[in-house]
Amino acid sequence: MKLKYLILLLLLLSFSAGNAQSVEDKAVYDRYCRAMESKKALPTGELMVETARFFLGTPYVAGTLEKEPEDLVVNLRELDCMTLVENTAALVRSLKEQHPSFDLYMSALKGMRYRKPDKATLDYTDRLHYTSDWIYENERRGYLKDVTKEIGGEPLMLDLFFMSMHPGSYKQLNGHPDRVAIMVAKEREISARPYYYIPQDEINAHAGKIRNGDIVCFVTTIRGLDISHVGIICREGEKLTFIHASTSKKQVIVNEEPLQEYVQSIKRNSGIMIVRPQF
Structure with missing residues (x-):
């Protein structure tokens, strides 16, 4: 009998913890909607920037998606570079609906994160792990557009x-x-698939074609990988920079260095891709 009650207690605690987490994230979502109420009419790019700014100071935490069994992880309280970008895009998509809701946001997040989001049971191999694949699938669905080639990008082999x-x-x-x-x-x-990138020394030459709210993807030279980091383009006066979840600062920040200087300072970076939201 003691074992039976212990198991029941553990199940209840587990349910309570998961429920508390969803309550906390729903509270963040509601706070976001209140903060954005007067800004909903802004163009998509500006909404991306304002949404990313909403998360400034949010702790950097890696690996929040690594749960078993595979399921949609909603965590607006702890972000890494990719979950910042994904959540920003999903929030903006939900905000542009006639009647925004937490459920619409979660649906948008799931639709951007998985290759087969409508499957009854999500699978780890259906998650879009490689950023280049994430771009491809979301471009195919009409959510994003890879504009790297049209703004002056060169061919890239992966x-x-x-x-x-x-x-x-x-x-x-x-x-x-x-x-x-x-x-x-x-x-x-x-x-x-074909890919393009802007070499690190040529970013400033194409800066005029990069817009606020574009998603910047940092191309790595690490063998077997495509992208090592992502962020959201913003301008600070005349400075072209980006908002990101920083591993060194351990939180979401507006990067102090201009974009080209930052890319040039990363040893295993060769350049960038630029992706534009289409919602």
């Missing part, structure tokens, strides 16, 4: 293999050769 080559670094792949095989096939598919 050869993705990092996740399948290092399954021990991902608990959902470690010991799951079936999932690794799926990732190998997906990496080959992603790598076969």
Whole structure:
């Protein structure tokens, strides 16, 4: 009997913790909607910037999506670079609806994060892990547009293999050769697509074509990877910079350095991609 009651207590505590988390995130969402009430008519790019600014000071926390079994993780209290960008885009999409709601925001987030968001059970291999794949799928759905080529980008070759080559670094792949095989096939598919980038020394030359609210993706030279960091473009006076969840500052910040200087300071960066929201 004691074991039975212990199990029941643990289940209740687990439910309460999950429910508390959703209550906290719903409270952040409601606070966001109040803050944006007078700004809803702004163009999408400006809404992206204002939404990203709403999160300034939010703690940087990595790995918040790594839950098992796979499920939609909603966490507006702790962000990394990608979850800042995803949540900003999903919030703006929901805000532009006639009747914004927390459910619409969660639906938008799920639709941007997964290859097959309508599946009854989400799968780890359907999450859009590689940023280039995230761009492709969301462009295909009409949410984003990769404008890198049209603003002066040069061809970029990608050869993705990092996740399948290092399954021990991902608990959902470690010991799951079936999932690794799926990732190998997906990496080959992603790598076969055409890509463009703006080399790090040419960013200022194309700065006039980069808009507030664009998503900036930092192209890495690390073998097997595509993008190492992302942020949201903003201008501070005449300075072209970006808002991001900073690993060094451990929070969401407006970057102090201009964009080109920042990219040039990162040893394993070769340039950037620019993606424009379409909602």
